[in-house]
Amino acid sequence: MKKLFVFAPAILLVVFLLNSFVLTEREPKKKPVKKEVKSSVVSNVIFRSDDGGQTWTDISAGLPEGTQRTGLPANGLLANEGGLYIRTGNGIYHNGSNAATSNWTKENFPGNQRNITLGNNGILAYDLWGKFLKKANGTNNWSPMYTDFQKQAVRIDSTMDWMYKNYKMKEVRTAFETAKGTVLIGSSNSLFRSANAGKTWQQLHVGNGRMQLVESDGVLLTTSKDGIFRSADDGQNWERVVTEGGLGVAVERIDGGFAAILNNPINETNSLHISMDNGKTWSNTGKDLQASWVDLMMTKMGIIKYAPAIISVKQTGKYLVCGCTNGIFRSTDMGKTWEKLSLPAVENMGFNLTASGDVIYVMPNKGC
Secondary structure: OHHHHHHHHHHHHHHHHHHHHHHHHHHHHHHHHHHHHHOOOOOOOOEEEOOOOOOOEEOOEOEOOHHHHHOOOOOOEEEEOOEEEEEEOOEEEEEEOOOOOOOEEEEEOOOOOOEEEEEOOEEEEEOOOOOEEEEEOOOOOOEEEOOOHHHHHHHHOOOOOHHHHHHOOOOOOEEEEOOOOOEEEEOOOOEEEEOOOOOOOEEEOOOOOOOOEEEEOOEEEEEEOOEEEEEOOOOOOOEEEEOOOOOEEEEEEEOOEEEEEEEEOOOOEEEEEEEOOOOOOOEEEOHHHOOOHHHHHHHHOOOOOOOOOEEEEEEEOOEEEEEEOOEEEEEOOOOOOOEEEOOOOOOOOOEEEEEEOOEEEEEEOOOO
């Protein structure tokens, strides 16, 4: 009885401390959820600049509340002379080219396709299942496109990847239309090409992974897990033109040529490359933006969470602009020297860019 009398208060003390700890752990988890539900004004999702990044305007208000948490999908937006188009929620949102404020108009979208890209005469929407819709310029109707793609692609290529094993389908990662009207569709392990508006398809054994295609003066470039590939015959034949041993992260058109970002798996950094002869030869530039060995060491030791990395590049007017994990940088001499731009304080995992003419849009990367 004496022992029981001694240990009883101790047990009560432990129970009290455990309850206090549980309550302390539970309280902060409720606060952000409650705050997010109540918030109705979206902010810090997308910023616009008309002066090369000197000043920025938050044009997020008017977008669906879900974008506050997830950010904007990389393949779900595009910019041209008509403004910015975003595929999110149950619609397509448009901010006009002359709208420097949150002036969004919404068009209800008839399907579930999340990716959009510009075609020669309108906007093409697609999903990873290979379902395509297209809206021609000057119309309000979305029409099915390339309806025979999956049937032909599976017959041509029966590679036993995850998508084929489970669904007997090819995973669609990229869709692109060249200036001559040729259609290129990037799958998980190859590229499919149609020169007759999707009636028949051929498989091209080039590239791999999430290919990003661009075109300038009849020359096509694409990213790949093996670097950057080039085609000068409307996508019929391809050659690798630049690599650092890893994947091609991004490729973009610039005045007089192309810019590309590549990953080097040995030193674990991304590098920026410029070509001014239609993608034939390349020069490594923007070394000031790359992670140093000190950055990489501090990352491995856990002192810093992310080492500086180049993740996107665009040209806007006279500036070359790079989105990095540690900010936005611009150059007036094609990457030889850089200055860091000021942005409103916002939580992010880097910055993605898109641009049209002198207008640039910046999207904080929210991560997965």
